[in-house]
Amino acid sequence: MVFLEFEKPLEELYEQLDKIREVEKGGVVDVSTTIKELENKIRNTRKDIYSNLTGWQRVLLSRHPERPYTLYYIEQMCRKFIELHGDRNFKDDKAIVGGIGNIDGQTMVIIGHQKGVNTKMRQYRNFGMANPEGYRKALRLMKMAERFNLPVVTLIDTMGAYPGIEAEERGQAEAIARNLFEMAKLKVPVVCIVIGEGASGGAIGIGLGDRVYMLENTWYSVISPESCSSILWRSWDYKEQAAEALKLTAEDMMSMGLVDGIIKEPLGGAHSAPEEMAKTLKKHIKKTVAELKELSNEERIAQRIDKYANMGEFDYYEEEVAEETDKKDKSKKKKK
Amino acid sequence: MGWFKRLKDGIQTATQNKKEAPDGLWYKCKSCKETSTMKDLRENYYKCPLCNYHVRIGSHDYFDIIFDGQYEELFSNLIAKDMLEFVDLKPYPQRLQEATKKTGLTDAISVATGKVNRRALVIAAMDFSFIGGSMGSVVGQKIALAIDHCLKTETPFLLISKSGGARMMESAYSLMQMAKTSAKLTQLADAGIPYFSFLTDPTTGGVTASFAMLGDINFAEPEALIGFAGPRVIKETIKRDLPEGFQTSEFLLEHGFLDFIIDRKELKERVSDLLALFAKAG
Ligand SMILES: [Zn+2]
Numbered sequence: 263m264v265f266l267e268f269e270k271p272l273e274e275l276y277e278q279l280d281k282i283r284e285v286e287k288g289g290v291v292d293v294s295t296t297i298k299e300l301e302n303k304i305r306n307t308r309k310d311i312y313s314n315l316t317g318w319q320r321v322l323l324s325r326h327p328e329r330p331y332t333l334y335y336i337e338q339m340c341r342k343f344i345e346l347h348g349d350r351n352f353k354d355d356k357a358i359v360g361g362i363g364n365i366d367g368q369t370m371v372i373i374g375h376q377k378g379v380n381t382k383m384r385q386y387r388n389f390g391m392a393n394p395e396g397y398r399k400a401l402r403l404m405k406m407a408e409r410f411n412l413p414v415v416t417l418i419d420t421m422g423a424y425p426g427i428e429a430e431e432r433g434q435a436e437a438i439a440r441n442l443f444e445m446a447k448l449k450v451p452v453v454c455i456v457i458g459e460g461a462s463g464g465a466i467g468i469g470l471g472d473r474v475y476m477l478e479n480t481w482y483s484v485i486s487p488e489s490c491s492s493i494l495w496r497s498w499d500y501k502e503q504a505a506e507a508l509k510l511t512a513e514d515m516m517s518m519g520l521v522d523g524i525i526k527e528p529l530g531g532a533h534s535a536p537e538e539m540a541k542t543l544k545k546h547i548k549k550t551v552a553e554l555k556e557l558s559n560e561e562r563i564a565q566r567i568d569k570y571a572n573m574g575e576f577d578y579y580e581e582e583v584a585e586e587t588d589k590k591d592k593s594k595k596k597k598k
Numbered sequence: 599m600g601w602f603k604r605l606k607d608g609i610q611t612a613t614q615n616k617k618e619a620p621d622g623l624w625y626k627c628k629s630c631k632e633t634s635t636m637k638d639l640r641e642n643y644y645k646c647p648l649c650n651y652h653v654r655i656g657s658h659d660y661f662d663i664i665f666d667g668q669y670e671e672l673f674s675n676l677i678a679k680d681m682l683e684f685v686d687l688k689p690y691p692q693r694l695q696e697a698t699k700k701t702g703l704t705d706a707i708s709v710a711t712g713k714v715n716r717r718a719l720v721i722a723a724m725d726f727s728f729i730g731g732s733m734g735s736v737v738g739q740k741i742a743l744a745i746d747h748c749l750k751t752e753t754p755f756l757l758i759s760k761s762g763g764a765r766m767m768e769s770a771y772s773l774m775q776m777a778k779t780s781a782k783l784t785q786l787a788d789a790g791i792p793y794f795s796f797l798t799d800p801t802t803g804g805v806t807a808s809f810a811m812l813g814d815i816n817f818a819e820p821e822a823l824i825g826f827a828g829p830r831v832i833k834e835t836i837k838r839d840l841p842e843g844f845q846t847s848e849f850l851l852e853h854g855f856l857d858f859i860i861d862r863k864e865l866k867e868r869v870s871d872l873l874a875l876f877a878k879a880g
Binding site: 423424425426427429430431432433434435436438439440442443446447462463466467469470482483484485489490493494495496500503504507508509510514515518520566567570571573574575576577578579580 | 602674675676677678679681682704734736738739742764765770771772773776778780782783784785787788804806807808809810811827831832835840844845849853854
């Protein structure tokens, strides 16, 4: 088990538990009540810690080395899945995976960022930071989904699109922009779920959909707290403050109306019970896809564009009322 | 809207002063370091008369260059709102106030409608002098409203980008403007109304990765910095020097992301030609 810094009290309790289990193995003293008490204590401590997480602690959780990634979820959710490779132009990006699969009778195209599970694989996956060909592979698969009327599900988990020379040469910005444009008018249902880190353009590059959900212990922001600290505070030391200021947790995003829902994680985070997490995720995907299929393509696209068109908060400079009165009324309605 | 009300009087006097172009008597070129008179610079479209360096100018300077004299500014009453009560080294409202005081602008984009050699055009132009031309809710909304205006009046759309990217002080609201503007552009495309994206120095981050790269025609001023990641970030990531000319307009043209590069002196004629040719296409 890997413990995060804020899980220290838990780590200590687990150490005690291990010691007592050793004693138990000796078989001389009956320690069963002590073990029970400790287990209770662990449960309560975990509940305490997890009911009061700060923004920064969620960031740490979203990066937990044992946290499940896209391919794990696909494997758990799909009876059949075939991974499909390449953007048909340049390369197969290992930081974004995708393919065609079946979840309880519904075939769909599933795409997601993929991080590596060990040191070697982390390199291989480029730490989940995609190059333009990753976004273009995603788009190719989405256009295929559209041709065969298959829903699209994307799983978001990236600390950003890769900032490299080749990425710029091959048009990182164009690749992300193109995906936003095409996803806005894709004729099939699009469901996007942040399963880990949702950093900036690299995340939203596969993240525009009819429904966008976040797992409970994930974050979504215009910039990582570390980079924000370095730019606005001109130092790397303000990442905790930046994490608070950016309002990047699922709850924050929900209260701003920028995501459509939060998917609960098992107590202790997705990594503490990954199978249970995958079951919950699957249930949400099935339900959402079924709902979205009820709408006609035209309705769905109109609602999707409308949803994004209404994102943003601003005021009006009241002195210039003349011809703007009607617009103001419209915006007031919009704000519910 | 507290931050703006207090500024009201300041704004009205500053309105005549909305231009980013330098003033004074003399101009020292950032590129060749030579000095020329401000009059010569102005008459040369704010390009260095000696080395042709394109000096950074503002939205209203572009309106003056491109439109036939008069133009009408639209949606100028939209102002930013500090939804997140964002405080870094200073509170966001203070940043907004300072930017408005300095520039006479209300946010990092201005929209105007006018004629170019007698053909109608809507221009949205960004101002780098307003918090680095960063994109927040106001920028996104003004672009959305400009697109609605183009749809209603069947007018072509020119968007002049000049931005460091997202406005961090609006966090995810800012990020979602990428989705919002791109989604709105699909409506323009469906209606068959041409969208010209003009990239100027600098155009980076979320602006490049959304509307700036989505033009039917993408074109740029010479030697502008254009990219997704900033050069400093790339250098820190790859831990080696960047090649000469990396992320310039010329680099993007060479790699296939721009249709052409245009000297500011020929900008109006080129826009006018585009309008004429695309009008005939319809
Ligand atoms: Zn010069």
